[in-house]
Amino acid sequence: MAKSIKEIAQELNVSKSTVSLVINHKAEQARISKELENRVLAYVEKVGYKPNALAKSLATGRSNTIGLIVENIGDSFFGPFALYVEELFRKKNYHVLYSSTLGDSQNARDIIDSMLEKKVEGILLAPTVDLEEYQRKILEYGVPLVVFDRNSPAVETHYVHIDNGDSSRKACEHLKSIGCRNFGLVTIDSDQPQMLARKNAYLGFCEENDMEPRLLHLPYQQLKQKGTQLLRKWAAENPALDGLFFTTNYLCILGLKALRSEGEHTFDFPMFSFDDHELFDILNPKISCIQQPLESLAKTCVKVLLKEIDQGISQPKEHIISTKLIAR
Amino acid sequence: MAKSIKEIAQELNVSKSTVSLVINHKAEQARISKELENRVLAYVEKVGYKPNALAKSLATGRSNTIGLIVENIGDSFFGPFALYVEELFRKKNYHVLYSSTLGDSQNARDIIDSMLEKKVEGILLAPTVDLEEYQRKILEYGVPLVVFDRNSPAVETHYVHIDNGDSSRKACEHLKSIGCRNFGLVTIDSDQPQMLARKNAYLGFCEENDMEPRLLHLPYQQLKQKGTQLLRKWAAENPALDGLFFTTNYLCILGLKALRSEGEHTFDFPMFSFDDHELFDILNPKISCIQQPLESLAKTCVKVLLKEIDQGISQPKEHIISTKLIAR
DNA sequence: TATCTTTACTAATACGTTTTAGTAGAAATA
DNA sequence: TATTTCTACTAAAACGTATTAGTAAAGATA
Numbered sequence: 001m002a003k004s005i006k007e008i009a010q011e012l013n014v015s016k017s018t019v020s021l022v023i024n025h026k027a028e029q030a031r032i033s034k035e036l037e038n039r040v041l042a043y044v045e046k047v048g049y050k051p052n053a054l055a056k057s058l059a060t061g062r063s064n065t066i067g068l069i070v071e072n073i074g075d076s077f078f079g080p081f082a083l084y085v086e087e088l089f090r091k092k093n094y095h096v097l098y099s100s101t102l103g104d105s106q107n108a109r110d111i112i113d114s115m116l117e118k119k120v121e122g123i124l125l126a127p128t129v130d131l132e133e134y135q136r137k138i139l140e141y142g143v144p145l146v147v148f149d150r151n152s153p154a155v156e157t158h159y160v161h162i163d164n165g166d167s168s169r170k171a172c173e174h175l176k177s178i179g180c181r182n183f184g185l186v187t188i189d190s191d192q193p194q195m196l197a198r199k200n201a202y203l204g205f206c207e208e209n210d211m212e213p214r215l216l217h218l219p220y221q222q223l224k225q226k227g228t229q230l231l232r233k234w235a236a237e238n239p240a241l242d243g244l245f246f247t248t249n250y251l252c253i254l255g256l257k258a259l260r261s262e263g264e265h266t267f268d269f270p271m272f273s274f275d276d277h278e279l280f281d282i283l284n285p286k287i288s289c290i291q292q293p294l295e296s297l298a299k300t301c302v303k304v305l306l307k308e309i310d311q312g313i314s315q316p317k318e319h320i321i322s323t324k325l326i327a328r
Numbered sequence: 329m330a331k332s333i334k335e336i337a338q339e340l341n342v343s344k345s346t347v348s349l350v351i352n353h354k355a356e357q358a359r360i361s362k363e364l365e366n367r368v369l370a371y372v373e374k375v376g377y378k379p380n381a382l383a384k385s386l387a388t389g390r391s392n393t394i395g396l397i398v399e400n401i402g403d404s405f406f407g408p409f410a411l412y413v414e415e416l417f418r419k420k421n422y423h424v425l426y427s428s429t430l431g432d433s434q435n436a437r438d439i440i441d442s443m444l445e446k447k448v449e450g451i452l453l454a455p456t457v458d459l460e461e462y463q464r465k466i467l468e469y470g471v472p473l474v475v476f477d478r479n480s481p482a483v484e485t486h487y488v489h490i491d492n493g494d495s496s497r498k499a500c501e502h503l504k505s506i507g508c509r510n511f512g513l514v515t516i517d518s519d520q521p522q523m524l525a526r527k528n529a530y531l532g533f534c535e536e537n538d539m540e541p542r543l544l545h546l547p548y549q550q551l552k553q554k555g556t557q558l559l560r561k562w563a564a565e566n567p568a569l570d571g572l573f574f575t576t577n578y579l580c581i582l583g584l585k586a587l588r589s590e591g592e593h594t595f596d597f598p599m600f601s602f603d604d605h606e607l608f609d610i611l612n613p614k615i616s617c618i619q620q621p622l623e624s625l626a627k628t629c630v631k632v633l634l635k636e637i638d639q640g641i642s643q644p645k646e647h648i649i650s651t652k653l654i655a656r
Numbered sequence: 657t658a659t660c661t662t663t664a665c666t667a668a669t670a671c672g673t674t675t676t677a678g679t680a681g682a683a684a685t686a
Numbered sequence: 687t688a689t690t691t692c693t694a695c696t697a698a699a700a701c702g703t704a705t706t707a708g709t710a711a712a713g714a715t716a
Contacts, residue, residue, distance in 0.1 A: 058701095386674095
């Protein structure tokens with residue numbers, strides 16, 4: 001169905017080169033006569049010629065594609081983030097190949113391999129744990145890499161993120177300021193660096209304020225199955241709790257569902273979320289949170305990656321985006 | 329950095345064909361000796377050979393990529409849907425190239441063009457309005473197409489969807505059953521067929537039940553800027569309202585924010601949403617809804633598209649997925 | 657009129673694969 | 687020993703594009 005340059009050339013009795021040059025607006029510099037140029041243009045238009053991007057990329061070495069690797073394209077942090085990224089790249093004529101790791105490192109490795117094979121021109125990555133080797137591999141292949149949201153300090157790459165420790169401390173201080181004297185922290189059991197940073201800031205806060213730390217680590221791989229139950233049990237066993245700090249919004253949502261549902265025993269102390277959610281401001285009571293500025297996060301990621309692509313891989317740098325505490 | 333088959337062949341003093349055959353596990357059928365096969369395999373492993381997927385696709389005519397075109401990858405319907413789709417295709421060794429149209433037909437056309445150029449093997453599309461011509465174009469290019477969520481009856485393609493009219497009627501009956509006698513419908517002003525079907529079912533219900541229709545069409549392109557205000561004004565002008573039916577969840581969220589916020593005038597009649605949302609069951613009062621079974625929707629889409637890819641384009645068919653009314 | 661320029665193109669090569677037809681040498685057959 | 691059949695490979699063409707070096711014909715120069 002789709003005609004190739006070769007066929008078009010034959011049908012017009014000209015060479016492939018001529019057709020290619022005309023199509024790529026190089027007719028003038030190749031001294032193709034206006035008359036022939038127009039003839040080719042008209043024919044190309046008439047048959048609805050569509051270049052084969054694969055062949056084009058093979059010949060030019062440019063795929064005009066970048067890879068975006070997130071944890072879960074369906075969640076309320078990465079989804080909207082991905083939309084910003086997609087739009088920003090579209091403006092620069094790049095397409096985005098996404099994939100979700102679901103936190104599984106083997107998935108992540110497979111995804112990276114296939115993206116390298118597809119010759120993406122750059123990768124934007126929210127890494128899983130144990131991905132250091134592959135991050136190096138990407139760079140060794142000469143593909144620009146920008147890591148965001150979380151990072152392992154061991155690998156030297158451009159890294160765009162918020163200040164987790166600082167933000168977490170602000171959250172603790174907020175809870176204190178509204179009267180919580182015994183609030184606990186709910187996090188996951190996996191070693192994601194951003195989660196560790198948030199936890200450690202809480203622990204530091206406890207130490208300085210003579211508050212006994214109350215920690216719950218929920219099983220990341222089995223949140224849906226066990227989360228609710230574990231959380232309810234833990235809350236019941238800790239009657240002194242007068243507030244909860246969740247290290248991410250999906251945990252907070254889980255918490256809301258587990259602790260505020262039905263009539264039974266409800267826990268109506270303040271809950272605070274790291275990461276906002278579109279419905280947090282109409283819940284009752286409302287949920288305060290640390291808000292990651294998705295748009296500027298995306299803008300920075302895209303800007304840094306485009307620069308690496310255009311000007312070659314440069315000295316790795318940290319890019320810190322500041323957060324906002326939304327008190328509701 | 330990355331070695332090609334050609335280089336590997338030279339370094340081993342064998343032909344490119346040999347290397348290619350070995351890599352593709354065709355050594356035996358090509359009578360390559362075990363000894364040579366192992367030598368090649370070992371070397372390939374040692375240098376970390378990674379095939380160039382572009383070249384491969386060009387040669388084989390298979391890109392192992394499918395295109396997914398949604399309205400907004402960041403929203404709570406398409407995001408989770410995309411995750412299912414991605415996972416299902418990954419199992420079959422396909423990768424997914426997503427893009428968001430944001431409801432803009434020109435965006436949609438550009439996206440389709442570039443996907444065709446990238447030689448996707450199939451397209452899964454939630455169309456915008458005015459996309460009939462391009463849907464035909466896809467098929468003329470010989471690329472299998474499955475349309476979901478909404479469709480224009482004019483184009484004959486495989487179409488996976490829920491029964492919007494029927495579901496909408498169920499919603500109306502539910503509202504009636506809980507005592508609403510004067511509920512209104514909030515929808516958007518664009519002509520998306522699924523929205524029209526939902527609206528028409530409401531109008532039919534009104535007629536049969538001698539209920540005066542109360543309709544609000546919010547401007548799709550300027551929801552964020554004007555939606556809240558328009559909705560508040562309309563609600564205030566219609567004091568008889570005793571319930572609201574929103575034709576999609578983002579409208580319902582907008583409604584919740586506009587009508588239940590702050591102390592001022594609050595409207596505490598029932599609100600009903602077409603499409604569920606992860607927080608609807610902890611709001612107070614809870615939000616009942618029509619739930620589209622995302623997973624089976626995704627499964628059907630993927631199954632139908634894979635069949636088209638494997639067995640060739642077939643007679644278009646409608647595939648209807650049933651919804652669930654979640655009364656809360 | 658012999659040489660140099662310019663004009664308007666085209667031939668050839670390359671990108672990195674896959675695939676099919678072909679081939680030299682060894683072994684088997686007659 | 688001449689022919690056939692295997693064995694173990696390789697050469698060549700193809701996919702659809704971009705690019706560079708080359709060329710024939712016409713015009714300008716001396």
